[in-house]
Amino acid sequence: xxxxxxxxxxxDTQSERRFDKxxxxxxxxxxxxxxxxxxxxxxxxxxxxxxxxLAQLNGPPDTxxxxxxxxxxxxxKVTSTDRSVRTNQYTDVSLVEKYEMEDGAYDGLxxxxxxxxxxxxxxxxxxxxxxxxxxxxxxxxxxAGLISTGARCQVRLTDDGLAKNGTVRxxxxxxxxxxxxxxxxxxxxxxxxxxxxxxxxxxxxxxxxGAFVRPNRVILGDFDDDIDWDNLDEM
Numbered sequence: 361x362x363x364x365x366x367x368x369x370x371x372d373t374q375s376e377r378r379f380d381k382x383x384x385x386x387x388x389x390x391x392x393x394x395x396x397x398x399x400x401x402x403x404x405x406x407x408x409x410x411x412x413x414l415a416q417l418n419g420p421p422d423t424x425x426x427x428x429x430x431x432x433x434x435x436x437k438v439t440s441t442d443r444s445v446r447t448n449q450y451t452d453v454s455l456v457e458k459y460e461m462e463d464g465a466y467d468g469l470x471x472x473x474x475x476x477x478x479x480x481x482x483x484x485x486x487x488x489x490x491x492x493x494x495x496x497x498x499x500x501x502x503x504a505g506l507i508s509t510g511a512r513c514q515v516r517l518t519d520d521g522l523a524k525n526g527t528v529r530x531x532x533x534x535x536x537x538x539x540x541x542x543x544x545x546x547x548x549x550x551x552x553x554x555x556x557x558x559x560x561x562x563x564x565x566x567x568x569x570g571a572f573v574r575p576n577r578v579i580l581g582d583f584d585d586d587i588d589w590d591n592l593d594e595m
Contacts, residue, residue, distance in 0.1 A: 381426030402442035503575035529563035
């Protein structure tokens with residue numbers, strides 16, 4: 361049969377295509393140019409079956425496609441030999457210029473999903489949700505009032521008992537989220553930061569020793585330091 365079905369793969373696209381085995385390499389590359397975005401003169405062609413490279417299609421321009429071991433559903437890999445040719449320009453979203461709006465400006469618009477939810481008291485704007493959030497914040501504030509910096513504590517991460525020991529280093533509101541938070545310096549590097557978030561420092565500790573948790577996760581007590589200081593080598 362003179363027609364073969366190949367899977368054309370390049371940096372920007374992958375698609376199933378049908379080609380006549382009688383096509384010359386010159387004509388084949390011309391057909392591949394609008395498919396891959398790579399100029400015919402800059403194309404390097406390789407034929408694969410799975411992970412195995414069957415052949416490099418680098419013969420004279422008049423060499424027919426059928427001269428190579430092409431079979432249905434082989435992969436025709438197309439790469440560029442010209443470094444000035446930009447690949448991934450259709451798939452790399454980081455190259456796309458994005459419009460970003462300040463939250464305050466977005467909040468002032470009237471024809472947005474947020475405005476609709478506000479007007480109809482839906483989601484986080486519903487009376488029930490706001491009442492629950494207000495009650496939770498009030499409870500967090502009361503619990504935070506019972507916690508003092510410098511106190512030994514245990515942070516309960518889950519309801520089934522998973523916990524970490526540490527020392528309270530900060531109690532109060534933060535800029536990264538509303539309400540009251542407790543900054544804890546863990547005994548071991550099991551945290552997420554060094555006491556700062558987004559450039560704002562609340563306390564200082566070694567990296568990966570700091571974390572911020574809600575007051576209801578903190579239990580005060582004379583919890584042992586997880587580090588066995590007596591068995592450490594003298595330094």
